[in-house]
Amino acid sequence: MESALEDIEFLALSANRVEVLDALADEPHTRRALEERTGASQPTLGRILHDFEDRNWVEQSGHEYAATPTGRLVAEGFSDLHEIVETEQRLRDVANWLPTETMTFDLRRLRNANITVPSQTRPNAPVQRVLDLLRDGSDVKIVSHAFNEQSMSVVQRRVADGEQSFEGVFSASAIDAIADDSALCERLRELVDLSGAELRIVDDDVPVAVTVADDVVHLFLRDGDGLLQAAVDTDDDAVLSWARDVHDQYWSDARPLDPADLAE
Structure with a gap:
């Protein structure tokens, strides 16, 4: 099993992964809808969805994909982390x-x-x-x-x-x-x-x-x-x-x- 840091790195190294997980945490999407929302190509989406299914972050029902409860947890936590780091970067020079x-x-x-x-x-x-x-x-x-x-x-x-x-x-x-x-x-x-x-x-x-x-x-x-x-x-x-x-x-x-x- 990968460590938590490895999963964080896996997600953070790809803006497409972050966008896809956020989208699926909001509501179910077809691959075509994901392409329109994220701009990622179909081959890229295929790899991302496969990797997410391996981690049990998403599940497929018919033609739609949706985040699992743990996938939504990861999406929410990563969004919080992203917001925290953005804030820190904005305040870094004046924080003291x-x-x-x-x-x-x-x-x-x-x-x-x-x-x-x-x-x-x-x-x-x-x-x-x-x-x-x-x-x-x-x-x-x-x-x-x-x-x-x-x-x-x-x-x-x-x-x-x-x-x-x-x-x-x-x-x-x-x-x-x-x-x-x-x-x-x-x-x-x-x-x-x-x-x-x-x-x-x-x-x-x-x-x-x-x-x-x-x-x-x-x-x-x-x-x-x-x-x-x-x-x-x-x-x-x-x-x-x-x-x-x-x-x-x-x-x-x-x-x-x-x-x-x-x-x-």
């Missing part, structure tokens, strides 16, 4: 900066996420990505250890124009940094005074930088030295639910930002 200690969703939910990294021509690309989302978002929620000048300016302008509602939770250190700069402090004071904006503060460290703009979640990813390395955004439902839960938790534990804290 993901706030995985706070993430309660399956990482596979990020398989189709947009990943933005700095480049020589666009060193500020991760920040520009969140600015694009803020310019389009009508309902914005943020939990973060920082509030950069550009984001604050966009939010302040859109809330003032009645185009956006804003709920932000920031670490006390983030607000202190703004308060130490007179120009930024004035911009923040204007934002706090707007009826469509509410800001709250937490005294503890905030290990994430999460923005929810309508139905899109944006994450800033920083290295151990606090340097911005990438941004990830997605509209996946599970990630969106997680991000909203994170905001709700911090929101309930935070205290409102007192305008007196920003007094000149």
Whole structure:
């Protein structure tokens, strides 16, 4: 009997084998229907089906072939593995900066996420990505250890124009940094005074930088030295639910930002 690794290798070395097993796991097919679905030639299909029958992964009934219960098990498991590896490949270069200690969703939910990294021509690309989302978002929620000048300016302008509602939770250190700069402090004071904006503060460290703009979640990813390395955004439902839960938790534990804290 072949080892499990040998069977995995047998399946993985042929895209046609994977496609045929997936097709037969979905529903019975004739060889002609398999040819149309997969593009494999009839001789190739003959070899594949023979090999699958030897492993008891498929069975023939009349002119149709269908996956056996164990064949469906293999197809499902291989599909899961394929999805996992695709996700790992997408996240490989940024995985070390993901706030995985706070993430309660399956990482596979990020398989189709947009990943933005700095480049020589666009060193500020991760920040520009969140600015694009803020310019389009009508309902914005943020939990973060920082509030950069550009984001604050966009939010302040859109809330003032009645185009956006804003709920932000920031670490006390983030607000202190703004308060130490007179120009930024004035911009923040204007934002706090707007009826469509509410800001709250937490005294503890905030290990994430999460923005929810309508139905899109944006994450800033920083290295151990606090340097911005990438941004990830997605509209996946599970990630969106997680991000909203994170905001709700911090929101309930935070205290409102007192305008007196920003007094000149």
